Amino acid sequence: MQVSFICPCSNLVNYGVRSISSYLKAHGYQTQIIFVMVEKNKFDSVLSKSALDQIVDQVRDSGLVCLSFTTNFLGYAEQITYHLKTSLLSVPVIWGGIHPTVDPNSCNRFGNLICQGEGEEKILGLVQALEKKRSIASFNPKPCLISCLDELPDPDYDIHTQFILKKELLIPLTKNLLKDHLMKLENKSRYSVFTTRGCFGSCPFCENSVLQRLYQQPLVRKRSLDRVIKEIKQNVAKFGFESICIQDENFLIRSLEEINYFCQRYKEEINLPFQCEFSPQVFQKEKIERLIQAGLYSVQIGIQSINKETCQVMYQRNYTRRQVDEIINFFDLHQDQVICNLHFLTHNPWETEESICESIKFVAELPLHFNVKLYPLIFYPQTDFYKRAIKEQLINNFYSDVVYKNWSIERLREGNYLVYLFYLINYMRRTGALPEEIVSRAIIGITERNEPWIQTSLPLLINTLIEIYHEDGMK
Numbered sequence: 001m002q003v004s005f006i007c008p009c010s011n012l013v014n015y016g017v018r019s020i021s022s023y024l025k026a027h028g029y030q031t032q033i034i035f036v037m038v039e040k041n042k043f044d045s046v047l048s049k050s051a052l053d054q055i056v057d058q059v060r061d062s063g064l065v066c067l068s069f070t071t072n073f074l075g076y077a078e079q080i081t082y083h084l085k086t087s088l089l090s091v092p093v094i095w096g097g098i099h100p101t102v103d104p105n106s107c108n109r110f111g112n113l114i115c116q117g118e119g120e121e122k123i124l125g126l127v128q129a130l131e132k133k134r135s136i137a138s139f140n141p142k143p144c145l146i147s148c149l150d151e152l153p154d155p156d157y158d159i160h161t162q163f164i165l166k167k168e169l170l171i172p173l174t175k176n177l178l179k180d181h182l183m184k185l186e187n188k189s190r191y192s193v194f195t196t197r198g199c200f201g202s203c204p205f206c207e208n209s210v211l212q213r214l215y216q217q218p219l220v221r222k223r224s225l226d227r228v229i230k231e232i233k234q235n236v237a238k239f240g241f242e243s244i245c246i247q248d249e250n251f252l253i254r255s256l257e258e259i260n261y262f263c264q265r266y267k268e269e270i271n272l273p274f275q276c277e278f279s280p281q282v283f284q285k286e287k288i289e290r291l292i293q294a295g296l297y298s299v300q301i302g303i304q305s306i307n308k309e310t311c312q313v314m315y316q317r318n319y320t321r322r323q324v325d326e327i328i329n330f331f332d333l334h335q336d337q338v339i340c341n342l343h344f345l346t347h348n349p350w351e352t353e354e355s356i357c358e359s360i361k362f363v364a365e366l367p368l369h370f371n372v373k374l375y376p377l378i379f380y381p382q383t384d385f386y387k388r389a390i391k392e393q394l395i396n397n398f399y400s401d402v403v404y405k406n407w408s409i410e411r412l413r414e415g416n417y418l419v420y421l422f423y424l425i426n427y428m429r430r431t432g433a434l435p436e437e438i439v440s441r442a443i444i445g446i447t448e449r450n451e452p453w454i455q456t457s458l459p460l461l462i463n464t465l466i467e468i469y470h471e472d473g474m475k
Contacts, residue, residue, distance in 0.1 A: 001063035001131050002030040003123070006055065008069050008076035010038050012164075012173075012181045013192045015247070016097065016119070017068045018155030023120040026153045029127060033162045034058060034170070036076060037181065041406035043072045044399075052083040054170040058163060060088060063130055066115075066123065068097035071207075071380055074106070074403045081110050092136065094126065101143060102210040103381035106398070117143025117214070118197075120152060143214055149197060149223045154231045157238070175239050185275055185298060186339075188242035191235050195228045195262075197221050199249035201279065203304075203315055204384035205345070205377060208249070225258060229265045236270060243297070244274035251276040252287055259287045263294035273297035281319040285330050288338075298339040301327065305345065306362040307355035314350065328366070335369040342366075346419050347376040347411060349394060356418045364425050372426050376411040378402070 003024055005017045012035055021031040034055060039045065059065050065084060069077045081093055096115035100107045104114045113136065115122050121144075129136055146152065156162075162173040164181070171177075179189040198219030199208040211219055232244060254262070266274075276291070277300035288296070303324060305311045312318065331340040344359055363372050379386040379395060379402055386395070386402070395401040405411075412423060 001127060002032065002061060003064045003066065003127060004059040004062040005031065005033045005066045005068060006036060006059070006080055007033065007067075008036040008038055008073040008080070010040055011183050012178060013183070013247070014068070015155055015192065015194055017066075018157065019152060020066075020119045020123050022153040022156040024124060024127065025156065025158075027124055031156070031161060032058070032062075033156070034165065035163070035173070035181075036080070036165045038073065038076060041408040041410075043406060044075060044404040047076065047079050048168055051165055051168045051170070052080065053087075055080060055165065056083060056087045058170060059084070059091070062091060064123075064127060065091055065093045066119075067093065067095050068119075069095075069099055070097060071099040071103070071378075071403060072406070074099060075399065078109065081112065085110060092130065094123070096123075098207050099381070102207050102214070106381065113139050116140070118146050120146060145198075145215055145217065145219070145221065147221060149221055150227055154227075154234070157235055179239060179241065183245065185243040185245065185273060188273065189240070190243045190245050190275075191232065191239070191241040192245045192247045193228060193232055194247050195223050195225065195251065196248045196253070200253065201249070201317070203317060205315070205380070207380050207383060209384065210380075210382045220253065222254070225262045225265065228262070229269060232266075232270055236272065241272070243272050244270065246274060246276040248276065250278045250282050252278040252282040252284065254287075256284070256287055256290075259290055263290045267294045271295060275299065277301065279317065279319070280323045280327055281317070283323065283327050283330075285326075288330065288334075292334060292337050296338055298341065299331070300341045300343065302343045304343065305351065305355060305359050307351075307358045310348075310351055310355040314348075315345075328370070331370070332367055335367070339371060340369075341371040341373055343373050343375060344422075345377050346374050346422055347415055350388075353418060356422065360418070360422050360425055363422070363429070366429070368429055372429065374423060374426055375407050376405070376414070378405045378407075 003021075005021055007014050007017050014033075014035070017033060021033055024031050036047075036055070065088075067077050067081060077095065081095075084091065084093055092113060093110070094113040094115055095107050096119050100114050101116045104116060107114055113126070115126075126136060126139055129139070157178075159173040159175065159178060163170055164173050164177055166177075182190055182192065184190050198211075198221060199206075200218070200220050202209040202212045208219065235241065236244075252259075273295050275298040276296065279302055288299075302317075304315050304317060306321065306324065308321065331338060344363070366372065377385070379389045381402065389395045409423070412420060415423075
């Protein structure tokens with residue numbers, strides 16, 4: 001039996017689907033993967049009939065079609081599924097991925113089968129049932145975690161059984177297309193690898209918090225580092241990747257002994273620049289120093305807010321300002337070796353003005369070699385923030401207010417004057433320029449609110465910051 005996977009996505013990482021596909025192949029089944037490329041942040045676009053027909057033709061001989069997607073791609077999953085069901089009525093369709101896992105009730109529109117949680121064993125069981133012509137009407141096993149990740153084969157990168165829908169044309173995947181549509185590190189082609197699954201955090205804005213409630217057990221499980229090194233080596237040799245991304249939510253949860261072992265093997269056998277990410281509470285300079293020696297080139301760190309109340313109470317992120325300052329001091333000393341990217345959340349309707357101002361001031365005072373990335377808050381389904389937004393009627397339409405939300409600069413229109421200011425300050429840090437559009441929106445925000453404190457303080461703050469940047473030589 002052939003099983004077809006369809007992934008609406010913005011890049012070709014799709015680690016979960018690649019793992020399930022590889023697992024099925026290891027048990028003797030044929031698989032193919034179709035990547036439906038979605039232009040960045042264009043979550044509300046409509047696929048043409050020609051594109052949908054090509055997908056149907058490619059999966060026509062399959063015994064099962066699996067769609068895997070995150071919340072933002074729900075609209076694409078619905079379009080593809082509707083076309084499949086009106087064209088291939090006898091082929092069962094199953095939805096999986098993080099969105100069907102955390103919000104299965106929103107996935108019943110087409111009467112699909114739902115795979116909650118990790119799918120390797122579940123999809124294999126479903127395929128075996130279909131092959132033996134057993135009833136699958138009641139298929140919806142409870143989510144469970146795979147405890148021993150080393151029992152799984154490496155993810156499927158057999159491009160001979162993979163296709164990409166790009167610009168309305170479905171074509172076979174090639175080495176160049178694969179490298180071009182994976183995320184890059186400073187314009188270097190990048191291979192993404194997971195050394196763990198799961199996250200220890202339970203941030204109320206993140207779907208990992210929903211998984212914590214769903215499983216009622218620790219989510220984090222580790223792969224052996226020998227397996228990780230083997231996987232990286234094989235795919236670098238096969239495709240010629242120029243850099244590596246360790247996609248773990250928190251790579252630094254590894255012990256110092258594990259980090260030392262990884263670095264020794266990585267430096268000797270791979271020796272490419274790599275990136276990792278971590279949360280401030282697991283930072284240890286000894287680990288980062290060792291990683292730098294092995295080729296660490298870039299780090300991603302989720303700060304979210306510098307305000308203690310917002311960070312520790314609202315976001316439930318257990319770290320202090322002192323820990324953040326320690327990170328800043330460390331990477332300031334290593335600015336010639338590592339690019340440090342700091343992430344902050346914006347558009348939080350419950351964050352106080354004092355809290356936002358504290359983060360703005362922190363960012364404004366950062367040395368310019370730190371990259372700051374601002375991410376507008378999205379109310380992901382079934383998170384605590386989502387439930388609160390529903391209760392307070394901040395979500396009126398599930399699609400326009402959740403599914404189609406994105407992280408683009410266009411979200412500025414939804415922000416208040418402090419959001420405009422945050423983007424303005426960050427823009428100034430990166431370019432030294434004053435974008436008139438953002439400034440004018442900030443002024444409009446002040447005028448509409450007609451609050452004397454805002455009218456007097458914001459221009460003063462902007463002027464003060466401009467003076468600071470001019471003194472530092474920014475034009």
